Amino acid sequence: ETGVTQSPTHLIKTRGQQVTLRCSSQSGHNTVSWYQQALGQGPQFIFQYYREEENGRGNFPPRFSGLQFPNYSSELNVNALELDDSALYLCASSHASGTDTQYFGPGTRLTVL
Amino acid sequence: QKEVEQNSGPLSVPEGAIASLNCTYSDRVSQSFFWYRQYSGKSPELIMSIYSNGDKEDGRFTAQLNKASQYVSLLIRDSQPSDSATYLCAVNKGDGGATNKLIFGTGTLLAVQP
Numbered sequence: 001e002t003g004v005t006q007s008p009t010h011l012i013k014t015r016g017q018q019v020t021l022r023c024s025s026q027s028g029h030n031t032v033s034w035y036q037q038a039l040g041q042g043p044q045f046i047f048q049y050y051r052e053e054e055n056g057r058g059n060f061p062p063r064f065s066g067l068q069f070p071n072y073s074s075e076l077n078v079n080a081l082e083l084d085d086s087a088l089y090l091c092a093s094s095h096a097s098g099t100d101t102q103y104f105g106p107g108t109r110l111t112v113l
Numbered sequence: 114q115k116e117v118e119q120n121s122g123p124l125s126v127p128e129g130a131i132a133s134l135n136c137t138y139s140d141r142v143s144q145s146f147f148w149y150r151q152y153s154g155k156s157p158e159l160i161m162s163i164y165s166n167g168d169k170e171d172g173r174f175t176a177q178l179n180k181a182s183q184y185v186s187l188l189i190r191d192s193q194p195s196d197s198a199t200y201l202c203a204v205n206k207g208d209g210g211a212t213n214k215l216i217f218g219t220g221t222l223l224a225v226q227p
Binding site: 040044045056058088090100103 | 218
C-alpha cells in the first residue's frame with residue numbers, strides 16, 4: 001500500500017459524456033501526476049500538479065484538465081469522452097523536494113461505450 | 114524510435130532461476146531510472162530506483178545501469194511464481210524545470226514456471 005488513494009475504482013460512461021476522477025496523495029507528498037494506461041501499454045504521462053498549478057503536460061488534448069487542492073489532492077477531468085479514452089487512469093504522488101520517486105494509487109478503470 | 118524500449122516477452126523462466134529484464138532509453142540526459150512491477154489488473158508497484166552507473170541490490174532484485182550504453186536491467190534471483198507479472202521500465206524525462214515526468218516502456222511479461 002502506497003497511501004495514494006483514487007476514486008472511483010471503476011466507471012462506465014458513454015461517448016460524449018464528462019468524467020471526474022479523484023486522487024489523494026500520500027502523506028507528505030505535494031506533487032501529483034496523472035497517467036493513462038491503455039491495455040497492453042505502459043502508462044502515458046498526462047500532466048503533473050504542484051502548488052495547485054499544472055507543472056508539465058504530456059501529449060493530451062485540452063479536454064483533459066485537472067485541479068490540485070490545498071491539501072494536495074487532485075482531480076482529473078475529461079470532457080467529450082471518446083471510445084479511445086477507455087483505459088486505466090493512474091495517479092502518482094511524489095515530493096518536489098525529495099527524490100523523484102513516484103508512488104502509484106490503485107487506479108480508476110474507465111470504460112467508454 | 115521509442116523513448117524507452119523493452120522486449121514485451123513473455124519471458125519464461127523456471128522457479129529458482131535468474132530472470133533478466135532489459136530496457137534501453139533514447140534520451141542521454143536522463144538521470145533517474147525505475148523498475149515497477151504490475152500484476153494483471155493492478156497498478157504499478159515500485160521495485161527499484163537507480164541513479165548511478167553500476168549495480169544496486171535490494172533483496173532478490175538487482176538493478177544495473179549503464180548510461181554510456183543507455184541501458185538499464187533488472188535481475189531477479191531465485192525467481193518465484195509470485196514474481197510472475199509485467200515489469201515496467203521507467204525513465205524520468207525532466208525538462209530542466211520542476212516537472213517530474215516518467216516515460217514508460219511497454220513492459221515485459223515475466224512468467225515463472227513452478
